[in-house]
Amino acid sequence: xxRIWAIARQTIAESLRMKxxxxxxxxxxxxxVGLPFALRKEDSVSSAxxxxxxxxIGGVEFxxxxxxxxxxxxxxxxxxxxxxxxxxxxxxxxxxxxxxxWLGIVVLVGALLGTSGAAIYGTARWMATRxxxxxxxxxxxRDEILTARHAVPITPIDFSETAERLFNERLESxxxxxxxxxxxxxxxxxxxxxxxxxxxxxxxxxxSRVFDFENVRCDRSPDRTIQLRYKAEVxxxxxxxxxxxxxxxxxxxLGTPLYQLQRRDVINRYHSLxxxxxxxxxxxxxxxxxxxxxxxEGEPQYGNTISFTSxxxxxxxxxVGTFGGNLARQLTxxxxxxxxxxxxxxxxxxxxxxxxxxxxxxxxLALATMSGFLNDSLIHxxxxxxxxxxxxxxxxxxxxxxxxxxxxxxxxxxSMLVNGRNVTLxxxxxxxxxxxxxxxxxxxxxxxxxxxREVAETSF
Amino acid sequence: MKPTEMPVVQTAGLTKVFKDFWRRDRxxxxxxxxxxxxxxxxxxxxxxxxxxxxxxxxMLLGLLYPTRGRISVFGKPPTDVAVKARIGFLPxxxxxxxxxxxxxxxxxxxxxxxxxxxxxxxxxxxxxxMVGLTAEAxxxxxxxxxxxxxxxxxxxxxxxxxxxxxxxxxTAGLDPIGIRQIKDVIRELxxxxxxxxxxxxxxxxxxxxxxxxxxxxxxxxxxxxxxxxLLSREDxxxxxxxxxTPETVDTVRTLLHESAGKxxxxxxxxxxxxxxxxxxxxxxxxxTNARSSGARRSGALPDFLGATAPPNVIEHLVSEADRxxxxxxxxxxxxxxxxxxxxxxxxxxxxxTQPKPAPPERTEAQTPVVPEKQxxxxxxxxxxxxxxxxxxxxxxx
Ligand SMILES: Nc1ncnc2c1ncn2[C@@H]1O[C@H](COP(=O)(O)OP(=O)(O)OP(=O)(O)O)[C@@H](O)[C@H]1O
Ligand SMILES: [Mg+2]
Numbered sequence: 052x053x054r055i056w057a058i059a060r061q062t063i064a065e066s067l068r069m070k071x072x073x074x075x076x077x078x079x080x081x082x083x084v085g086l087p088f089a090l091r092k093e094d095s096v097s098s099a100x101x102x103x104x105x106x107x108i109g110g111v112e113f114x115x116x117x118x119x120x121x122x123x124x125x126x127x128x129x130x131x132x133x134x135x136x137x138x139x140x141x142x143x144x145x146x147x148x149x150x151x152x153w154l155g156i157v158v159l160v161g162a163l164l165g166t167s168g169a170a171i172y173g174t175a176r177w178m179a180t181r182x183x184x185x186x187x188x189x190x191x192x193r194d195e196i197l198t199a200r201h202a203v204p205i206t207p208i209d210f211s212e213t214a215e216r217l218f219n220e221r222l223e224s225x226x227x228x229x230x231x232x233x234x235x236x237x238x239x240x241x242x243x244x245x246x247x248x249x250x251x252x253x254x255x256x257x258x259s260r261v262f263d264f265e266n267v268r269c270d271r272s273p274d275r276t277i278q279l280r281y282k283a284e285v286x287x288x289x290x291x292x293x294x295x296x297x298x299x300x301x302x303x304x305l306g307t308p309l310y311q312l313q314r315r316d317v318i319n320r321y322h323s324l325x326x327x328x329x330x331x332x333x334x335x336x337x338x339x340x341x342x343x344x345x346x347x348e349g350e351p352q353y354g355n356t357i358s359f360t361s362x363x364x365x366x367x368x369x370x371v372g373t374f375g376g377n378l379a380r381q382l383t384x385x386x387x388x389x390x391x392x393x394x395x396x397x398x399x400x401x402x403x404x405x406x407x408x409x410x411x412x413x414x415x416l417a418l419a420t421m422s423g424f425l426n427d428s429l430i431h432x433x434x435x436x437x438x439x440x441x442x443x444x445x446x447x448x449x450x451x452x453x454x455x456x457x458x459x460x461x462x463x464x465x466s467m468l469v470n471g472r473n474v475t476l477x478x479x480x481x482x483x484x485x486x487x488x489x490x491x492x493x494x495x496x497x498x499x500x501x502x503x504r505e506v507a508e509t510s511f
Numbered sequence: 512m513k514p515t516e517m518p519v520v521q522t523a524g525l526t527k528v529f530k531d532f533w534r535r536d537r538x539x540x541x542x543x544x545x546x547x548x549x550x551x552x553x554x555x556x557x558x559x560x561x562x563x564x565x566x567x568x569x570m571l572l573g574l575l576y577p578t579r580g581r582i583s584v585f586g587k588p589p590t591d592v593a594v595k596a597r598i599g600f601l602p603x604x605x606x607x608x609x610x611x612x613x614x615x616x617x618x619x620x621x622x623x624x625x626x627x628x629x630x631x632x633x634x635x636x637x638x639x640x641m642v643g644l645t646a647e648a649x650x651x652x653x654x655x656x657x658x659x660x661x662x663x664x665x666x667x668x669x670x671x672x673x674x675x676x677x678x679x680x681x682t683a684g685l686d687p688i689g690i691r692q693i694k695d696v697i698r699e700l701x702x703x704x705x706x707x708x709x710x711x712x713x714x715x716x717x718x719x720x721x722x723x724x725x726x727x728x729x730x731x732x733x734x735x736x737x738x739x740x741l742l743s744r745e746d747x748x749x750x751x752x753x754x755x756t757p758e759t760v761d762t763v764r765t766l767l768h769e770s771a772g773k774x775x776x777x778x779x780x781x782x783x784x785x786x787x788x789x790x791x792x793x794x795x796x797x798x799t800n801a802r803s804s805g806a807r808r809s810g811a812l813p814d815f816l817g818a819t820a821p822p823n824v825i826e827h828l829v830s831e832a833d834r835x836x837x838x839x840x841x842x843x844x845x846x847x848x849x850x851x852x853x854x855x856x857x858x859x860x861x862x863x864t865q866p867k868p869a870p871p872e873r874t875e876a877q878t879p880v881v882p883e884k885q886x887x888x889x890x891x892x893x894x895x896x897x898x899x900x901x902x903x904x905x906x907x908x
Contacts, residue, residue: 057622061608068610133606137667140572140600140677141623144592507574508529 054143058151062125063159072159075118079163082110083170087178095184097192100175104196105469107174111167112385115160119389120412122156123396127405135506146498149397153494156393161386168382172375194278195323199372199473202280203337205362206263208251214244254343254357262365264337269369275328278368279339282321286356294318296357297342305332313346328369337367371473380474381464387486388459392416394490398497401504415456422453423460457489517586519675519706520548520571525580527566527730540566542730543580548675548708553701555717555738556710558727559793564710565603567727568679571708572600585675596624599673603680603710605664609653613644613663616652617670624671631670638666641696657684665693676700678709682716694720718742718785726789728796742788 066072086107090099126149129135138148179197183189218240221227227234254260269277285294294316301309307330316322331337343357359365395415399408418425462482464474527541541563548554556564569575570582573589587594607616614635621631639645642662652660661684668676681697682690690713697707697720711717717724718738725735734741755763760775767773 053625054623057619060622061611061619064615065608065610133602133604134608135606136569136572136574136602137600137606137620137664138623139574140595140598140602141620141671142592142594142596143623505575507569 055147055151055154058143058148059155059158062122062152062155065125066122066155066159071121071124072118072163075114076163078114079111079167079170082114083107083167083174087174090178095188095191096178096181097183097188097196099181100178100192100196101469103178104171104175105465107167107171108381108385108465108468111164111171112388115164115167115385115389116392116416118163119156119160119393120396120409120416122159123152123393123400123408123412124405125155126152126397127400127403127408130400130506131404139506145502149401149498149501150494153393153397153497156397157390160389160393164382164386164389168378172378175374190325194276194325194370194471196469196471197374198370198471199374199377200278200368200471201268201371201473201475203264203267203367203369205365206265207362208248210244210247210251211240213247214240217243217247252359252362254341256343256354256356259340259342262339262341264339264367265335267331267335267337267367267369269328269331269371271328271331271333273327273329275370276325277328277331277337279324279326279365280321280368281324281359281365283316283318283364284358284360285318286358287354291355292318294357295345295347295355297344297346298324299340299342300324300326300337301330302332302336302338305334305336307332315347323368339365339367368472374471377464377468377471377474380476380479381468383479384462384464384474384482387482388419388462391457391486391490391493392419394493394497398493398500401497401501418452418456419459421460422456422458425449457486462486516550518547518549519585520546520708521583522546522567522571523581525567525570525582526578527563527570527575528578540730541570541577544727544730544732546725546732548706549723550706551701551704552722553697553707553709553720555721555724556708556727557714557717557724557789558710562727563730564727565679566730568600568677568708568710571677572598596671597674599668599671599676601664601668601676601678601681603683605657605660607652607660607663607667610651612651613639613648613655613666616663617666620667621670626671634670634672638669641669642666642692658686658689661685662689665696673705675706676708678707680711681709682711682713690716714785714789726792728793731796733796734792738785742785 086103087099090103129138139145175197179192183192218236227239251260267277269275279298279300283294285291294314296314298312298314299309300312301307303309308327310326310330312324312326314322314324341357343355345355392412392415396408396412399411402408403411462478462485464478466472467474522544525541525544525546526539528536529538529540531537544563544567546567556567558564566575570577571584571589572595573591582589584591585594585597608619611619617635617638618631621635626634636645639648642665644659644662644666647655647659652663655663661681665678665681668678676697678693678697681693685693694716697709701707701720701722707720709717709721721738723735723737724741726733764775767775
């Protein structure tokens with residue numbers, strides 16, 4: 052350990068004195084301290100804080116990724132500059148040298164990430180003390196941004212029974228008479244199921260609909276609130292961009308109070324209802340019912356049809372942690388990625404000269420960041436003619452590449468954090484174990500490659 | 512073989528072929544080398560540029576892997592990490608961290624031996640003192656001159672009190688004091704029982720400190736042995752006296768001729784004998800057209816140099832004014848009386864040594880190879896006796 056640390060120390064000292072790290076520190080300072088001033092003109096404090104958070108966390112991660120790659124230059128410099136000859140003539144195993152280099156990078160990057168994290172936290176809190184635009188702005192900041200909320204989706208409803216019943220009805224009524232030979236029962240039932248689901252998501256005038264949630268494990272005391280978050284579309288004639296309806300939240304059958312909330316919302320935007328937490332039943336279930344009726348007297352009663360594009364457009368949220376903890380968890384995931392990236396960068400310089408190694412590492416970073424997107428785009432790839440062969444080839448390439456390259460976007464909690472969603476500990480632990488395993492694998496490969504390398508051979 | 516007698520380094524058929532990108536052989540840097548460095552000796556690795564000295568050393572340290580052949584260092588393969596705790600290494604250039612200062616550099620290397628802080632600090636100060644850089648120890652190595660960096664390189668090689676010290680051209684870039692110091696250090700360490708392997712171009716230094724040498728050419732061993740054995744010539748006798756006047760030399764010559772029927776082959780200051788030996792060995796190797804990927808003996812000065820020197824206008828005008836035939840060599844000697852005074856004795860010696868057979872090559876003039884077969888051992892005693900007698904006579908008379 053003494054030897055590994057000696058190498059790590061040396062790497063850190065070098066990067067500080069060669070001012071590589073200093074450039075990045077300056078970048079980060081500009082980003083974290085300068086950004087809030089640039090966001091002064093943002094109309095509301097809450098959106099200013101959101102913009103700040105997403106840009107500063109993304110920016111810090113980006114710069115530190117570059118730094119992790121650039122710091123690996125130290126090893127190739129030593130090979131090119133001959134320092135490696137003296138080092139490897141000392142009783143330090145090759146693997147300890149490689150690990151020492153990696154550790155130096157990780158410590159430096161980790162320290163910078165920790166510092167930036169603290170700065171981001173402080174700045175966000177400081178921004179939150181600015182006078183809010185209105186009460187809504189203040190609430191939003193407190194309950195939807197600088198917090199950590201857990202989300203529960205709608206309990207899935209099974210429509211296959213309804214579809215079965217509809218199918219039989221239609222069969223008996225002779226609706227399929229003309230096409231009975233060609234009828235694909237499975238397909239028809241699936242279509243009916245989809246229809247039924249869509250029907251459930253659509254409320255004609257004066258209709259009401261029940262949405263159930265399970266496992267709402269929040270603090271049920273009445274002075275706490277839970278949030279019902281939804282986004283709806285409205286068809287009306289004449290066109291009106293406003294949703295007017297009534298929500299009933301709570302289930303008196305299970306002994307909870309019933310809260311009635313009258314809403315006048317802009318359509319196609321998310322809205323949150325704040326409901327006292329005792330609306331949640333003791334069995335942790337929550338019932339919310341939407342009644343498609345204009346509750347506002349004096350306003351015209353439109354023949355509105357309310358529709359939700361998907362069941363994902365309705366969810367229940369409740370606070371489970373603090374903004375600070377959430378930020379720490381998100382940054383832990385960032386750190387996991389940086390640790391893996393550092394290992395990869397060290398591995399490349401074990402094999403290539405720095406310019407080549409640098410390019411390979413950048414390609415890796417780019418692919419890892421975009422791999423989710425690339426995978427998606429592959430699925431939507433043209434499936435005909437000459438494209439077919441190309442697609443197969445690309446698929447093969449991608450399968451191989453993404454077996455090796457981790458999907459960094461899977462471990463990005465920025466959007467969750469910015470929206471005050473809980474970055475779960477389980478998620479973080481998954482990131483630690485998956486990316487940690489990747490790091491170990493890459494590290495082993497790096498050590499093996501360096502073990503085999505003739506360090507005095509400079510013509511690489 | 513008892514473990515104490517086991518050689519520190521032993522190689523068998525050690526070969527290194529550098530390959531190009533397509534894995535084709537490009538350079539045979541070291542070729543079937545059988546090296547043996549014994550415990551406690553100072554071993555010299557000699558050879559012209561590119562003869563494979565550094566490559567051999569790098570293989571001994573596991574920095575390059577041999578293409579063929581075996582190496583054992585302290586009875587272990589060179590990749591064995593534990594063995595390196597007993598070795599000190601000074602590479603041919605001082606590859607140090609430019610941004611660290613001298614003390615930090617030594618501290619880093621000390622840490623790699625997992626030395627305790629106290630011991631490390633103590634050694635660092637002593638080594639800095641030894642190489643005379645205590646006052647400059649807080650400056651970054653990047654600012655150091657070549658020789659200063661070299662000194663830190665040496666200090667770095669000694670930080671673990673190595674049993675076996677490998678020095679690749681230790682005197683390169685050093686001033687005369689530094690060279691002297693390194694030689695003193697080598698001798699001192701050798702006296703303390705350390706084994707030292709050094710490569711050098713400065714033959715006088717090698718001759719001063721080495722017990723045994725190997726001469727490499729084109730990666731092949733050309734000659735190995737005890738330095739005194741290699742340089743002693745069984746068929747010759749050498750006197751070394753205080754400086755003699757030409758008259759005395761003349762007397763001795765006559766005396767020798769009369770008493771033993773021998774000629775003095777050369778008279779002069781004692782010469783660099785290893786240099787002669789070295790040149791001979793390399794020449795022999797070159798004559799056999801041995802393959803080498805290193806530097807050859809330098810050729811003649813390219814004829815474009817100075818061929819079309821632009822005429823100096825002023826000089827031209829001045830010389831135009833009083834055009835004179837260029838001074839002859841004799842005239843030049845005349846206007847330099849001091850030179851003439853010195854060359855007087857030389858002229859005498861030249862005169863004395865006239866009758867010797869003309870040497871075939873300039874390099875051989877210093878110890879010409881004379882074909883006459885003479886019984887040297889027989890001559891020895893009698894000549895000295897005769898000399899003593901003659902001197903006594905002269906004193907008496
Ligand atoms: N990394 C390398 N790649 C290719 N060829 C090499 C390499 N290192 C050395 N060589 C070749 O091997 C031969 C021996 O080189 P080496 O450095 O051992 O010579 P040397 O005896 O130390 O010379 P010098 O006195 O100049 O230091 C040379 O021809 C050199 O060009
Ligand atoms: Mg060399």
